[in-house]
Amino acid sequence: MIVIEGLRKAYGSTPVVDGVSLRIPASGITSIIGPNGAGKSTLLSIMARLMEADGGTVIVDELDVTRTKTDLLARRLSILRQENHISSRLTVRDLVGFGRYPHSKGRLTPEDAGHIDRAIDYLHLGDLADRFLDELSGGQRQRAHIAMVLCQDTDYVLLDEPLNNLDMRHARGMMQLLRRAADELGKTIVLVMHDINFASWYSDGIVAMKAGRVVHHGAPDAIIRPEVLSAIYDMPIAVQDVAGKRIALYYE
Amino acid sequence: MKLTLAALATLAVAVLSLFVGVSDVTPASILNDDRAAQVFLASRLPRTLALVLAGTSMAVAGLVMQMIVRNRFVEPSTAGTTESAGLGLLIVTIFAPGWPLMAKMAVAAVFALAGTALFLRILRMVPLRDVLLVPLVGIMLGGIIGAVTTFFAYRFELLGSLNAWTMGDFSGVLRGRYELLWIGGVLAVLAYLAADRLTVAGMGRDFTVNLGMNYRAAVVLGLVIVALVSAVVLVSVGAIPFLGLIVPNIVSMAIGDNMRRSVPWVAITGAAFVLVCDIIGRTLRYPYEIPISMVVGVVGAAMFLMLLLRSRDHARA
Numbered sequence: 001m002i003v004i005e006g007l008r009k010a011y012g013s014t015p016v017v018d019g020v021s022l023r024i025p026a027s028g029i030t031s032i033i034g035p036n037g038a039g040k041s042t043l044l045s046i047m048a049r050l051m052e053a054d055g056g057t058v059i060v061d062e063l064d065v066t067r068t069k070t071d072l073l074a075r076r077l078s079i080l081r082q083e084n085h086i087s088s089r090l091t092v093r094d095l096v097g098f099g100r101y102p103h104s105k106g107r108l109t110p111e112d113a114g115h116i117d118r119a120i121d122y123l124h125l126g127d128l129a130d131r132f133l134d135e136l137s138g139g140q141r142q143r144a145h146i147a148m149v150l151c152q153d154t155d156y157v158l159l160d161e162p163l164n165n166l167d168m169r170h171a172r173g174m175m176q177l178l179r180r181a182a183d184e185l186g187k188t189i190v191l192v193m194h195d196i197n198f199a200s201w202y203s204d205g206i207v208a209m210k211a212g213r214v215v216h217h218g219a220p221d222a223i224i225r226p227e228v229l230s231a232i233y234d235m236p237i238a239v240q241d242v243a244g245k246r247i248a249l250y251y252e
Numbered sequence: 253m254k255l256t257l258a259a260l261a262t263l264a265v266a267v268l269s270l271f272v273g274v275s276d277v278t279p280a281s282i283l284n285d286d287r288a289a290q291v292f293l294a295s296r297l298p299r300t301l302a303l304v305l306a307g308t309s310m311a312v313a314g315l316v317m318q319m320i321v322r323n324r325f326v327e328p329s330t331a332g333t334t335e336s337a338g339l340g341l342l343i344v345t346i347f348a349p350g351w352p353l354m355a356k357m358a359v360a361a362v363f364a365l366a367g368t369a370l371f372l373r374i375l376r377m378v379p380l381r382d383v384l385l386v387p388l389v390g391i392m393l394g395g396i397i398g399a400v401t402t403f404f405a406y407r408f409e410l411l412g413s414l415n416a417w418t419m420g421d422f423s424g425v426l427r428g429r430y431e432l433l434w435i436g437g438v439l440a441v442l443a444y445l446a447a448d449r450l451t452v453a454g455m456g457r458d459f460t461v462n463l464g465m466n467y468r469a470a471v472v473l474g475l476v477i478v479a480l481v482s483a484v485v486l487v488s489v490g491a492i493p494f495l496g497l498i499v500p501n502i503v504s505m506a507i508g509d510n511m512r513r514s515v516p517w518v519a520i521t522g523a524a525f526v527l528v529c530d531i532i533g534r535t536l537r538y539p540y541e542i543p544i545s546m547v548v549g550v551v552g553a554a555m556f557l558m559l560l561l562r563s564r565d566h567a568r569a
């Protein structure tokens with residue numbers, strides 16, 4: 001479980017994370033939604049100790065992320081940020097292999113090699129494994145980054161807009177893959193999502209943020225409602241039931 | 253396999269370099285003629301070793317710098333490092349001319365470290381969108397430091413020494429005057445041992461932290477390697493521009509930047525590049541010599557230009 005208490009972060013006098021307290025249960029998918037600038041990425045970065053908060057705590061299974069030794073934490077929790085620019089020329093396999101660094105410290109064992117091959121397989125990168133990252137499309141690169149994070153094989157996985165640049169088939173494949181990781185391996189997956197329908201379809205819980213605060217937290221049924229979504233995004237949003245799931249319609 | 257072939261080819265060039273020169277030294281004459289043997293041991297062998305060590309360590313230092321700055325176009329001479337080392341060397345020459353070479357080198361290294369840290373700080377304060385602006389800022393910083401150095405060299409009548417430091421030249425290499433370069437060789441090995449950490453640092457702070465590594469420590473390690481190599485080379489044979497830029501870029505195009513794989517290639521290619529440039533410099537106007545910094549400068553500038561044009565085409569950062 002991730003327990004967040006009174007988390008605050010401001011740039012100058014502008015609060016971007018404004019007293020967030022949250023409990024994210026272990027094993028399952030929790031999606032964070034909300035308009036641009038709501039503070040979702042900032043929250044995720046603080047949870048993974050990439051950024052320092054001005055106040056408050058993040059506890060992951062008894063480990064306070066700011067106090068835990070960083071290499072220990074790297075075996076429990078991994079993060080992929082929204083934008084990732086790698087200027088060095090690495091192959092997909094190199095990149096994915098570095099996901100094993102917290103475990104192997106650079107000496108890859110046969111077990112590590114197995115993890116690497118599986119991660120490459122899961123994300124359908126087999127044909128691209130020996131290509132350089134700068135020779136891939138945006139979506140292919142995004143998949144390579146996610147393969148690296150999955151290869152890290154942590155109990156907690158934080159992904160900031162993982163569906164960025166992915167086509168429909170790969171977006172669906174990604175969500176199915178994450179769903180399986182949660183169901184079969186008991187992973188705790190926290191996603192920042194823009195597509196609320198993907199969030200609705202695949203998540204166990206949805207956290208809605210607005211202006212630095214958590215305004216709603218509950219099961220998809222409780223969040224994907226016209227009045228709730230309309231208030232979060234400041235526009236009229238209709239919701240329909242499709243095949244037992246709730247789908248938001250906001251195209252008109 | 254390919255690496256072994258490249259190493260053997262470089263070794264062959266090194267052997268060739270042993271037998272190029274004004275005095276008549278051949279494999280046979282070393283064995284039969286005392287004078288030839290003496291020239292060989294006192295001058296030829298040290299020169300070739302110095303070339304190999306300087307070429308290897310400067311090329312690896314360039315690679316390390318490119319990883320920690322995360323920019324293809326930086327190397328000690330485009331980041332203020334070389335000029336800072338020169339300033340340090342000048343200051344210690346003015347105030348403590350009697351110090352042993354090792355101590356002077358240490359002072360130069362401290363200055364190189366400070367200058368490079370200043371460069372990194374400037375980059376952090378002014379985030380630059382264009383990859384090409386980063387080396388331009390470094391060249392400007394180096395220009396300012398170099399101007400200060402020249403001013404004091406002029407006032408203290410040390411322009412001659414300054415000239416010798418800024419123009420890399422192997423013609424004066426003799427036994428007893430190049431051995432500091434072995435430190436450069438050791439540092440290249442250190443870079444290889446830390447290859448994974450430096451490669452991860454090259455992916456940026458967030459990736460590094462996510463993988464549970466101390467980003468700052470990796471950057472500091474890289475900086476220390478770069479500063480020490482620059483100082484050692486400057487003090488022993490003088491600055492060799494472009495080398496740290498050309499070699500890692502060529503290797504990167506061919507096999508990428510995973511340093512576990514690329515450091516050995518960069519090391520071997522760096523040695524070969526310097527050996528070949530030195531042989532050209534020694535034979536082009538035989539029996540006169542053209543200083544290696546000039547040969548490397550001309551060849552390097554042309555190759556650098558090609559890299560720039562290529563990077564335009566590929567628009568990769």
Ligand SMILES: Nc1ncnc2c1ncn2[C@@H]1O[C@H](COP(=O)(O)OP(=O)(O)O)[C@@H](O)[C@H]1O
Pocket residue numbers: 011016034035036037038039040041042043
């Ligand atoms: N370095 C920064 N300096 C100032 N403001 C920032 C900085 N980074 C982010 N912000 C602001 O913080 C707010 C939250 O950003 P972010 O967490 O990225 O939002 P989200 O991911 O929900 O779109 C935004 O209004 C953004 O403009």
Ligand SMILES: [Mg+2]
Pocket residue numbers: 040041042082160192
């Ligand atoms: Mg965001």
